[in-house]
Amino acid sequence: MIKSYILIAAAWFLYKAVCSTVLPSDIVKCHFGDSPCIIKSINDVIRRYPKGIPEIGLPPLDATEMEDVSMLDSPYRGPIWLTFHMRDNVIKGFNNATVTHIEGFNRDPTIEPIMIKARIPRLVHEATYDMQGQLLKLKANTTGKLQSDFQNIHFTLKIKIILEYRNNKRYLKVYEIVPKVTLDRWIIWMNDLYKENTDLTIAINRAFNKNWVEFWNGVEPGLLKAFSVAFTGILNKVLENVAYDDMFLPDFNKSNSSI
Ligand SMILES: *[C@@H]1O[C@H](CO)[C@@H](O)[C@H](O)[C@H]1NC(C)=O
Ligand SMILES: *[C@@H]1O[C@H](CO)[C@@H](O)[C@H](O)[C@H]1NC(C)=O
Numbered sequence: 001m002i003k004s005y006i007l008i009a010a011a012w013f014l015y016k017a018v019c020s021t022v023l024p025s026d027i028v029k030c031h032f033g034d035s036p037c038i039i040k041s042i043n044d045v046i047r048r049y050p051k052g053i054p055e056i057g058l059p060p061l062d063a064t065e066m067e068d069v070s071m072l073d074s075p076y077r078g079p080i081w082l083t084f085h086m087r088d089n090v091i092k093g094f095n096n097a098t099v100t101h102i103e104g105f106n107r108d109p110t111i112e113p114i115m116i117k118a119r120i121p122r123l124v125h126e127a128t129y130d131m132q133g134q135l136l137k138l139k140a141n142t143t144g145k146l147q148s149d150f151q152n153i154h155f156t157l158k159i160k161i162i163l164e165y166r167n168n169k170r171y172l173k174v175y176e177i178v179p180k181v182t183l184d185r186w187i188i189w190m191n192d193l194y195k196e197n198t199d200l201t202i203a204i205n206r207a208f209n210k211n212w213v214e215f216w217n218g219v220e221p222g223l224l225k226a227f228s229v230a231f232t233g234i235l236n237k238v239l240e241n242v243a244y245d246d247m248f249l250p251d252f253n254k255s256n257s258s259i
């Protein structure tokens with residue numbers, strides 16, 4: 001799940017690096033490759049625009065809506081199978097993200113990979129889940145609310161891009177995002193897992209939370225791919241509109257480092 005959060009953040013960070021024509025004039029522009037300036041500028045924007053900037057199609061950071069997610073989808077047969085889908089997804093807490101390290105964003109963005117490191121103290125994910133399955137004699141067929149609480153997240157994003165040329169300007173296009181994530185704690189609570197058996201619902205929730213590391217390791221790889229695809233799409237929507245050349249100060253003018 002956390003991959004999705006991270007990739008939303010990626011969309012936001014890249015968007016910020018994009019800032020220019022359609023963006024608010026209080027956003028500080030930097031020189032190509034000026035990492036300290038870019039980091040500061042991104043962090044300023046995150047603090048200043050918790051509700052996002054709708055003009056360029058970027059979502060609110062304090063409550064970000066996400067597309068439906070299919071976490072598990074095993075074949076519909078056998079003594080053990082499970083499907084687990086999530087909808088009405090809202091993620092809270094990107095507005096508290098802090099970028100700590102950046103690489104790339106050079107005049108030629110293809111010579112060095114783009115890399116972003118950031119930290120988020122807490123992300124809360126709220127959703128409606130639909131679960132169906134069978135674990136030997138235990139059948140599940142449930143819809144309920146879930147809340148996930150991810151604490152002290154550190155992440156690194158490697159963003160692979162190609163350059164396109166339009167109207168004499170260069171545009172970035174993301175073709176892959178490779179995230180790496182660590183976190184201190186994941187607390188998840190699913191209501192009504194077994195409507196007729198509250199004790200079982202509590203027991204399973206407790207088991208998840210006691211063994212969250214194993215659970216996390218299990219779902220992490222599968223989610224990665226789905227969300228890489230989803231958020232590469234979001235990023236590219238923004239990058240289609242704003243030229244890479246318009247994100248930064250004109251070259252060869254070191255005296256003019258901010259608006
Ligand atoms: C983000 O920070 C604000 C201000 O400190 C706080 O009120 C809010 O609860 C934080 N968000 C999350 C998801 O923890
Ligand atoms: C799950 O429950 C719904 C109604 O609550 C029912 O329509 C559906 O057929 C059930 N599915 C399975 C696989 O039991």
Ligand SMILES: *[C@@H]1O[C@H](CO)[C@@H](O)[C@H](O)[C@H]1NC(C)=O
Pocket residue numbers: 250253255256
């Ligand atoms: C370079 O900077 C100077 C002063 O900061 C400014 O007047 C000038 O317009 C800039 N040149 C370009 C090409 O942006």
